[in-house]
Amino acid sequence: MRHERQVELLRRLKGIDPSVPSPLATRSMRNPASHYVDPARFERERLTLFRRMPQLVGLSCEIAGTGANLTANLGGVPVAVVRQADGGLSGFVNACRHRGAPVVAADDGPRPRLACPYHGWVYDLDGELLSRPYAEEAFADAPRCGLRPIMVAEKYGLVMAQLEGEALDVDKALHGAEIEIAPYGLQNYSLVEARETTLSFNWKLVLDTFCESYHIRALHKNSIAASYLSEVSICDTFGPHPRMIGLLKSVLREIENPNEAEWSFLPHTTAQLIFMPSGLITYQRDHIELWRLTPLAVDRTLVRTSLYAPLAPTTDKTRDYWRKNLDLLLDVTGREDFPLMAQIHQSLTAGAIDELVYGRNEPALIHLHSSINEAIDSPASS
Ligand code: FES
Ligand SMILES: [Fe+2]
Structure with missing residues (x-):
């Protein structure tokens, strides 16, 4: 990401109170539970989102x-x-x-x-x-x-x-997200490792995991909550794709420096572009992660997580370093996020609640589901 873009994004944090949620969507959203568990809905998603979209x-x-x-x-x-x-x-x-x-x-x-x-x-x-x-x-x-x-x-x-x-046209598919993606220089990275797992819940619950930082304070209290801000993030949208930047608490000290030219972005941020419907690109300090989702059934999702480094690892030490990075990432999601998602899926299937509510403090989540619903329910998709 270009430095001017980084500064432009960080400037939004000037003067914020880290205990007050921001940014806020205009209004909250209610989404029927059936959107996650109805097999007929799932079939429409496969035909509309996964076959007809890039x-x-x-x-x-x-x-x-x-x-x-x-x-x-x-x-x-x-x-x-x-x-x-x-x-x-x-x-x-x-x-x-x-x-x-x-x-x-x-x-x-x-x-x-x-x-x-x-x-x-x-x-x-x-x-x-x-x-x-x-x-x-x-x-x-x-x-x-x-x-x-x-x-x-x-x-x-x-x-x-x-x-x-x-x-298919990549620029059209990105809807302007290339402003951030192009400067990553992804073509120069090297695949270090990819791991696959099949999760017992709907594919949208995988994306929901990455769409808000609000859950960090409670769900990740024993892992990453000590270092990450829970109430504040940076959100933008590019066509149907939300991009959310999670923030380490250290970012608050960074922006106290009056000289913006010295601001650094990468050590304090995790930029996540949800490429609707099936991908997530994470730009994380010194590497890139790609999550690819393959919905197998309404309640089963194949997930492939790949880690890419700026230089191909040539020694056991560097290979080990990257492997540990991937271990750490999959450890938090695998131990804390995904087991809860499986429980949520079971509850929704059993009719425990008939709708989910996304708060104004979860703008990326609102955008993602609005985009999905719009694509599924638009006359062109029928
Ligand atoms: S050669 Fe491919 S199915 Fe027979
Ligand atoms: Fe999480």
């Missing part, structure tokens, strides 16, 4: 060389994105045109061609069918189809994919 599937740096690939699941449909020899990207539905087996396995290394593991059909990196070994004759009267293409785009070090709908 999805963040990874960072450019993790598919750098020819044949390097990423897999994802867009609204239930498996897809793969593959780096081409000319440096561009191709994306396709990851299902063999013979009998549907996935042609690219998750975390496959770079490869010169794509070979289906079932009967060995071979596809070029752009999805064109090259051969049906030992059986060309047997399939001579059947259509010769390549893998079904999908839309992919890459810019600012972000890789996006989309299954249906309007043409």
Whole structure:
């Protein structure tokens, strides 16, 4: 993030009382509990949000060389994105045109061609069918189809994919968030490690975890509450995407310095852009984290958390340093946030409450759910 932008954001904190909630949304919001637990609603979300909207599937740096690939699941449909020899990207539905087996396995290394593991059909990196070994004759009267293409785009070090709908354009998809994302220089980072887990609750509860700092004081009283502000954060919105910056208490001392040119932002902040619907990019002091959500069912969400460092770790010491960072992050969410989310999901399923209330002190949460509801309920989505 450029220094002027950092100063501009920090200036908003001048004169605030850290015990008074800010910023405040214009009004609170009530959201029906059914939005989290109704299977019919979930199906509409998969079709509308996860198939027709751009999805963040990874960072450019993790598919750098020819044949390097990423897999994802867009609204239930498996897809793969593959780096081409000319440096561009191709994306396709990851299902063999013979009998549907996935042609690219998750975390496959770079490869010169794509070979289906079932009967060995071979596809070029752009999805064109090259051969049906030992059986060309047997399939001579059947259509010769390549893998079904999908839309992919890459810019600012972000890789996006989309299954249906309007043409995919990264700038359009970011809605102005590039003002903060572009200067991160994500294309220069290196993937250190990615971990996957399946959570027993609705995908929106994963995002809710990151959308307000209000819960820090109570839920994280024995972990991060000593260092983070609970009542104050910095919130902005970019189209449907909220961006919330969590603040360490040390930021208050930083902005006491009358010389703004000396202000530093990174040691005191955690900037989180929720890329609606399925991603979260966190810019955290010395590294980047990416959370990718794959809703598997109304009550089951696959979450992949990746940590990227500005330089590829080359020694055990640096690898260990980054691993500990990821351990720490997943320890707090895994021990304190997510078990509670699972309990909330169970309560909502049982009809314990019929609606949730998002307070004016939770503006990013209000924005996220307003955006989701608008996308689902707009006439264009039906
Ligand atoms: S399903 Fe792929 S070769 Fe048969
Ligand atoms: Fe939390």
